[in-house]
Amino acid sequence: xxxxxxxxxxxxxxxxxxxxxxxxxxxxxxxxxxxxxTELEVISLDPVVLEEAPELEEDWGE
Amino acid sequence: MRVGILYSxxxxxxxxxxxxxxxxxxxxxxxxxxxxxxxxxxxTANVDGLDLVVDRCLSTSRxxxxxxxxxxxxxxxxxxxxxxxxxxxxxxxxxxxxEADVPTPATEVAxxxxxxxxxxxxxxxxxxxxxxxxxxxxxxxxxxxxxxAEAILEHKETLGHYEHKVFYVxxxxxxxxxxxxxxxxxxxxxxxxxxxxxxxxxxAAKGGETxxxxxxxxxxxxxxxxxxxxxxxxxxxxxxxxxxxxxxxxTVHEVNHTVExxxxxxxxxxDVPAEVVDWLEAKAAAAADGDAADDDATEATA
Numbered sequence: 363x364x365x366x367x368x369x370x371x372x373x374x375x376x377x378x379x380x381x382x383x384x385x386x387x388x389x390x391x392x393x394x395x396x397x398x399x400t401e402l403e404v405i406s407l408d409p410v411v412l413e414e415a416p417e418l419e420e421d422w423g424e
Numbered sequence: 425m426r427v428g429i430l431y432s433x434x435x436x437x438x439x440x441x442x443x444x445x446x447x448x449x450x451x452x453x454x455x456x457x458x459x460x461x462x463x464x465x466x467x468t469a470n471v472d473g474l475d476l477v478v479d480r481c482l483s484t485s486r487x488x489x490x491x492x493x494x495x496x497x498x499x500x501x502x503x504x505x506x507x508x509x510x511x512x513x514x515x516x517x518x519x520x521x522x523e524a525d526v527p528t529p530a531t532e533v534a535x536x537x538x539x540x541x542x543x544x545x546x547x548x549x550x551x552x553x554x555x556x557x558x559x560x561x562x563x564x565x566x567x568x569x570x571x572x573a574e575a576i577l578e579h580k581e582t583l584g585h586y587e588h589k590v591f592y593v594x595x596x597x598x599x600x601x602x603x604x605x606x607x608x609x610x611x612x613x614x615x616x617x618x619x620x621x622x623x624x625x626x627x628a629a630k631g632g633e634t635x636x637x638x639x640x641x642x643x644x645x646x647x648x649x650x651x652x653x654x655x656x657x658x659x660x661x662x663x664x665x666x667x668x669x670x671x672x673x674x675t676v677h678e679v680n681h682t683v684e685x686x687x688x689x690x691x692x693x694x695d696v697p698a699e700v701v702d703w704l705e706a707k708a709a710a711a712a713d714g715d716a717a718d719d720d721a722t723e724a725t726a
Contacts, residue, residue, distance in 0.1 A: 388442065390434040390456055403433070415433075420585070421484040423559020424660060424680045 503657030540591035
């Protein structure tokens with residue numbers, strides 16, 4: 363779902379509330395839920411689907 | 425250029441890279457390694473016709489295996505699996521630097537807590553205990569007393585994963601409240617910054633303050649040699665100043681193979697993603713030239 367501005371609307375998977383995402387968001391990108399602060403992963407863009415992002419794992423890094 | 429990006433999470437770094445690639449009209453294939461399978465001869469990932477694949481996996485284990493498999497299919501991948509193998513493991517990293525006569529902190533590895541305690545006592549206090557695999561300053565311990573050493577070693581021994589029983593003990597380098605991160609491509613620096621903190625860990629991921637840094641000739645030389653020591657590629661070379669900020673002497677404590685650069689992009693005037701893509705374009709062209717040369721050689725011998 364898109365809005366008039368440069369944002370997308372999506373459902374927060376934890377609270378069910380509608381939240382706004384930047385229009386240039388990528389599949390695989392992590393965003394912070396404006397409702398709970400939880401990290402959410404963008405699963406798809408059409409339709410926009412968010413899931414709670416995976417927990418930090420021990421071998422993550424650079 | 426048709427370029428693949430191996431990833432499992434799009435950080436700001438990957439976003440910067442993707443934007444730069446698309447701005448230049450490159451054809452980008454995002455490859456989420458969590459969704460793919462890698463066989464001995466082929467993969468479910470769409471790698472056909474890729475001029476180059478950039479390994480941006482957040483997970484070290486996925487990075488190492490995915491790069492290794494793609495390399496086995498003849499797909500050019502940066503960084504290559506050999507570089508990843510050395511950089512992902514702090515013990516191998518230290519050995520590679522030492523073998524290349526690059527100054528690096530004195531280090532010992534031990535496999536039991538008793539032997540590790542002997543190593544710690546031989547270094548004296550404070551010294552540092554690090555996991556052999558890990559990043560962002562996680563699970564690093566500055567050990568100030570024997571009591572602390574005994575407690576930390578016991579905790580590590582019960583953590584479960586066998587890698588925690590590889591005790592990597594290192595001298596504590598009394599750096600001047602900062603270290604230096606250099607992003608380099610095949611030994612050529614793109615940008616450098618300091619990371620400063622009152623805490624002994626100065627990683628940007630730990631909240632260290634960043635500022636642009638001008639490398640002197642000695643630092644340039646060490647970056648080039650450190651890059652060569654681990655097999656080259658796009659690397660984050662970490663240095664500490666030894667003997668104060670004006671000494672002109674450094675020790676290289678780590679080289680990272682899936683380097684993050686968003687902090688460097690913000691801290692310096694350098695357009696880091698643009699410089700990275702310049703280098704990727706050159707690597708893709710070189711890989712294509714190599715393929716063409718191989719084809720010519722095959723035709724000549726046929």
